[in-house]
Every structure is written in structure tokens, then in C-alpha cells.
Amino acid sequence: MDPESDQDVCAKWSETLRAYHGTSCELENELQSRHQLGLSEFEVLQVLSGHCGGADEKVMMKDLEAEMYLSQSALSRTVTRLEKAGLVTRAACELDRRANHLMLTAAGRERWEAARPTHEAVLRKHFA
Amino acid sequence: MDPESDQDVCAKWSETLRAYHGTSCELENELQSRHQLGLSEFEVLQVLSGHCGGADEKVMMKDLEAEMYLSQSALSRTVTRLEKAGLVTRAACELDRRANHLMLTAAGRERWEAARPTHEAVLRKHFA
């Protein structure tokens, strides 16, 4: 059932490619030039801030990985960059010392809040 | 008009990300393991084969670049890889000797035709 033609399928893929490349490219440029953040860095901040309902929720690398389209190694390095920039902290988990608890710093939260409208505006431009 | 909520816009972006990463990742894996082709390499072969209605149409790098989401430099290197693999040829254009005419070799056409069903199957799986 639903025998979509090769053309239909191909057109959907083309449209996905167009939307993805156009949007991610502009997100990358805007976030970098206005807020010194790469797209995946912004996305990490976003997940961390989302998990923090109120103040200081903690997130493990594993959880983060599950919510992002990044390999474990790429994610580890992305967090390292954010840590060096003072936007997140890695704290060893006390219950399981293999794991890290990640947290936004105050600076991280500020940076994310500053960048959010930029991100939002680009998405709106491409999808509204 | 059409005041789509932030949520709508965000959901569309999420869906685009999901579709893009899921599909391109599987395309990459399948094409590589079954046909020793990266996705962008396959795409170059596809464009070249498409331009060749009958036998031996020629395509310039510039034209190729316009049809792909790749930088000029990345494209140049991708074509270099294909050339080394014997799948395409670069021939200096006679009218404008700065330019190259790209052509599929017989091996290139074979490889593309062999890989096409794999590509098609992945797209169908994700979009049908």
C-alpha cells in the first residue's frame, strides 16, 4: 500500500536536504558571528538549560548524547570547548565516579539566553 | 498572518533534523559498505549520470557545484577521489582552458548503477 513513486520519495529527500542545509548553515553563521557559539555548542546549552527546570539540575554525558545527533567522542570534545569557555562545568558524579554531571554556569545560561532569539529567528524564517 | 507558534517551528526543525541525520547516516553506511562510495561521491556520480542523457555529456565543476551542497574546495577533492578511483575523468575544456569537463568512465557508470538501488531503497525506507 501507499506505493509512492521514486519521484515522490526523491523529492522529499531533496526538500529535506534543502531545508537542512539552508537552515543549519544560517544557524551556524548567525550563532557564531553574534554569540561565538557553534550550532552543536548551542544545542548542548539548550539541552542543559531545558533540563534545568529551576536552578541546577545535572545531566550526564550519556543523557546528553541520547538527545543529540552527535557521536560520543564529538560530544565529549564539544563539552570540553564549552568548559574551557566557562559555559558549563563537569563535576564527577559521586554515586558513579565514571560519570560526569554537567551543569550550565551562570555565564552559560546568560549566553544561551542571549543566543536563543537568534536561533528562534532563523528557524522562524525557514519554517514559518 | 500564519502566526505559527515557536513550538510548531521548532517541531518542524526537529523533524528535519531527525529525517536528515537518520537518512544520510544510513545512506553513508550502506553506500560505503556495499559499494565503497561516500554519499557525496555517490551524489557526484548521480549528477554526472543525470547530465548524460545518452553517452558522454560533459559537466564543468561549476555546474556540479551549483547542484550540490558542497563547497568548491570539498567538491574539488571529492572529484579527485573519484578520479583516483577511476570513476570519472577530468579533461581540460578546449574553449576555456581554466575549466574541466567531467565525465563518468564506464567503471563510474557501472558503479553508480550498482549503487542506485541501495540509495533508492534507503530513501524509500525513510520517506515512503
Added chain:
DNA sequence: AATCATTATATGCATTGACATTCAATGCGC
């Protein structure tokens, strides 16, 4: 408690891609 498999994360290495620069061919103005 010693061994072994598993889990959470980090790191070495190779690939890929983008940006800036370079080089050669072209064509324009004079």
C-alpha cells in the same frame, strides 16, 4: 577478594569539509 564483562568517558588517528589563498586562463579598457 580476584577475575571478567560492562559502562561512562576521553583520546589517537584519519577523514571530511570550509575558508582563504594561489595559480592560470580569460577578457576588458586603453
Added chain:
DNA sequence: GCGCATTGAATGTCAATGCATATAATGATT
């Protein structure tokens, strides 16, 4: 014909990513 801006493509350099592997903490088995 001679400079000079432009254009098509290749290359140097660097950042980001993925895969494989290393490290280290846990948990299970004996």
C-alpha cells in the same frame, strides 16, 4: 599588445567529526 580585474579550479591550513581504542569505575561470578 599591455596591464588589470575576473573567473574556474587546486591547495594550504585548520576545525569538527567518527571510529577504534584506552582508561577507569562498576557490578557480577566465582
